[in-house]
Amino acid sequence: MRGAFLNSFMMAIALATVITMAASAQPRMTTVAKAIDSNPNKAPKDAADPRAYLNEIDGDKAMTWVKAHNVSTVSKLSKDQRYSEYQADILKILQATDRIASPGFAHGGMIDNFWQDGTHVQGLWRRTTWESYRSGKPQWRTILDVDALSKAEGTTWVFEGEDCLPPANNLCLISLSDGGKDADVVREFDVAKGEFVKEGFVLPEGKQSVTWVDENTMYVTREWTPGEVTASGYAYVTKVLKRSQSLDQAVEIFRGDKKHVSAARRVLRDIAGKYVMDTSYRALDFFNTEQGFYPNGRTDTHKVVLPLPTTATFSGYYKGQAIYQLKSDWTSAKGTVFHNGAIIAFDLKAALADPAHVEPLVLFMPDEHQSVEGTTQTKNRLVLSILSNVTSELRSFDFGKGGWSSFKLALPQNSTLSLTSSDDESDHLFVFSEGFLESSSLFCADAxxxxxxxxxxxxxxxxxxxxxxQQFWATSKDGTKVPYFLVAPKDLKLDGTNPTILYAYGGFEIPMQPSYSASLGMLWLEKGGAYALANIRGGGEFGPKWHEAGLKTHRQRVYDDFQAVAQDLIAKKLTSPPHLGIMGGSNGGLLMGVQLTERPDLWNAVVIRVPLLDMVNFTHMSAGASWQGEYGDPDDPVEGAFLRSISPYHNVRAGVAYPEPFFETSTKDDRVGPVHARKMAALFEDMGLPFYYYENVEGGHAAAANLQEHARRYALEYTYMSQKLMDNK
Incomplete structure (x- = not known):
């Protein structure tokens, strides 16, 4: 619960990031692809890869290519006077001093916030009292100045959060990333003194996880020896590290399997911070996890695994009850059927004593148009965040002598509710409410x-x-009804000429919800543009089944859903292909790449951000091996054939008129990596096709590490979209 203020800040940036596009008007003037031998779809299997040099992330030849294309893209787009206007307007919004300082509960009734602006580019971790925060003019005490730290150490540090030792929460393990990478450095910090602990715990850079055991002990899961990581690049060996010990003195306590995604041993505590028992996990793939419990203490090696599906997610420990979310149907020993999507609870210690006879109670069972986004706890309550037809509600639960009871919190209806932070020492919650046209409002709720x-x-x-x-429903190729939101002027003329932005994600059970984007509103909606958000399969809008419908070889349904929404917009004469632009990032970047190659006739502009694009080789790129549960195995005959059939990098064809795409990525993205975007852009270049390319040298998978970088990227995207989609209206 504590430390949630940073996550909410990054979520707000991410939500603002996804809503940045537009649409256009004249017949497309696009260069037709010319056939060349280096097309990966035509080259012999044993042919040398002409773009292999781009695989070396920081290689001289690769970075020369990157910098040249960055200069070209910025040079072309910055000649448009709107570029500087957009950048200034967006930066003013991002750095506005009247923004809500997103709060997080801290020990002793204090409030924490992570703040970035024009002066504090990398940010401040700061703290105030509840009374001061509530006054509207809080007096902040700086805990850590990340800009000053970066300047002193000559590294662009990105603050990735803190893990503080309960119950005092004074000693914290601070995670710092060089430029926004997933890999981080961990250092021990004394909050009261506002300084790093001299001769305290320090872990060098790595993709690692740490958890406090006590003041002088922690569990560390990292790459202890070179190459001791899974195929996905994550650690799977946990060791006990004592204060003043060097890393080579740490003692192994748990080991996963190199063939799995990741593994670790951790500590389970109650809401007051009291030690309950050790736990462990082995991520068999992205969606299946073996959860282990060690009920006999820290030195216990006897692991108990409950007979729940490996898809079930351990969501919390509340008043002795284990809380799980089911992602698949499960039948208990008594024959009771528990359906996927259900939130269940049972006495954890009793279950561990007799694991063969676990018989839970159902706390909440979503209907076909609902899903549970997540769970959190306050001192005395369990809170579920629920989606109903892609709008939010929060429900507060209690467990006592009479069993379970609950009620719905009286927060704004028909809006997106984001639970920012919950308090371990009271029943208070911080919740943001917003919509496409409703700016963010912060509420404090008593659960x-x-x-x-x-x-x-x-x-x-x-x-x-x-x-x-408005919310509409399109009909996909297989007859499935797919919802989407449309934000547009009330007096919109249905003549097919309206510039329209279409965005979606469609993966990993992540729902897309309405959010307030100042940049979208000021630079697009105010200028007469329309915006559509598609809730396609693969996401989490309607629970596990909605997600599972688009897994692996069923993934074409996701792409069909997106195309169905586009065709519905066109059929309504709201827009037409010359006026329709699309955008997505990460898995949504793959979605955009597929749409570029499958239906180039439907779009006139495509922004493809931090994408996966080579679905034949993705398991050998960055953390790609961890996503086989979502996409499938390229080495499997059936799954591999399907992946090749949809892989954007392998489906660029000669003689096809493609819209001129805009590829965006980050050198410091060590999750998806920049190679996908680099090689797809280089393929376009080799085939004589026009494109834009921009690679931020920092920023990680978010493609930007601070507000200035976000503003520059927005300016590039909106200028590109305006030129492609609005100038010809």
Whole structure:
């Protein structure tokens, strides 16, 4: 619960990031691909890869290519006067001092915040009292100045969060990333003194996880010897590290399997921070995990695995009850059928004493248009975040002598609710509410009494007068109804000429919800553009089944859903291909790449950010091996054939008129990696096809590490979209 303020800040940036596009108007003037031998779809299997040099992330030849294309892209787009205007307007919004300082509960009734602005580019971790925060003019005490640290050490540090030792929460393990990579450095920090602990715990850079055992002990899971990682690049060996010990003195306590995604041993505590028992996990793939419990203490090597499906997610420990979310149907020893999507609970210690006879209670069972986004706890309550037809509600649960009871918190309806932080020492929650046309409002809710108080609202950043939000349903190729939101002027002319942005994600059970984007509103909606958000299969809008419908060889359904929404927009005469632009990132970048190669006739502009694009070789690129549970195994005859059939990098064809795409990535992205985007752009280059390419040298998988970098990227994207989609209207 504590430390959630940083996650909420990064989530807000991510949500703002996904909503950045547009659409256009004249017949497409696109260069036709010319056949060359280096097309990976035509080259012999034993042919040398002409773009292999781009695999070397920081290689001189690769970076020369990157810098040349960065210069070309910025040079072309910055000649448009809108580029500097967009950058200034967006940066002003991002750095506005009247933004809500996203709060996180800290020990002793204090409030934490992570803040970035024009002066504090890398950010401040700071703290104030609840009374001061509530006053609207908080007096902040700086805990850590990341800009000052970066300057002193000559490294662009990105603050990735903290793990503080309960119950005092004074000693914290700070995670710092060089440029935004997933790999981080961990250092021990004294909050009261506002300084790193002299001769304290320090872990060098790596993709690692750490957990406090006590003041002088922690469990560390990392790459202890070179190559001791899974095929996905994650650690699987946990050792006990004592204070003042060097890494080579740590003692192994748990080992997973190199063939799995990751593994670790951890500590389970109750809400007050009291030690309960050790736990462990082995991530068999991205969606299947073996959860182990060690009920007999820290030195216990006897592991108990409960007879639940490996898809079930351990979601919390509340008043002695284990909380799980089922992702597949399960039948108990008594023959009771528990359906996928259900939130179940049972006495953990009793279950560990007799694991063969676990018989849970169902706390919540979503219907076909609902899903549970997550669970959290306060001092006395368990809180579920629920989606119903892609709008949010929060429900508070209690467990006592009479069993389970619950009620719905009286927060705004028909909006997106984001639970920012929950308090271990009270029943308070911080919750943001927002919508496409409703700016963010911060509420403090009491999960026990149900009392809700609005703390602050963000000023409106654009004129929403005359705009409306509607929800429609498109029919996919197999007859499935797929919902989407449309934000557009009320008096929109249905003549097929409206510039329209279409965005989606469609993977990993992640739902797409309405959010307030000042950049979208000011630079697109105010100028007469329309925006559509598609809730396609593969996401988490309607629970596990909605996600599973798009797994592996069923993934074409995801792409069909997206195309169905586009065709519905066209059939309504809201827009037409010359006026339709699309955008997505990460898995959504793969979605965009597939749409570029499968249906180039439907779009006039495509922004492809931090994408997967080579689905034949993705398991050998960065953390790609961990996603086989989502995409399938390229080495499997059936799954491999399907992946090749949809792989954007392997399906660029000669003689096809493609819209001119914009590829974006980051050198420091060590999750998906920049190689996908580099090689796809280089293939376009080799085939004589026009494209834009921009690779931020920092930023990690978020493609930007600070507000200035976000503003520059937005300016590039909006200028590109405006040129492609609005100038010809």
């Amino acid at each position: 026990a009494s149900g009392k809700v108080e609005m703390i602050k609202s963000t000023p409106e950043r654009f004129d929403a007068e005359g705009l409306q939000v």
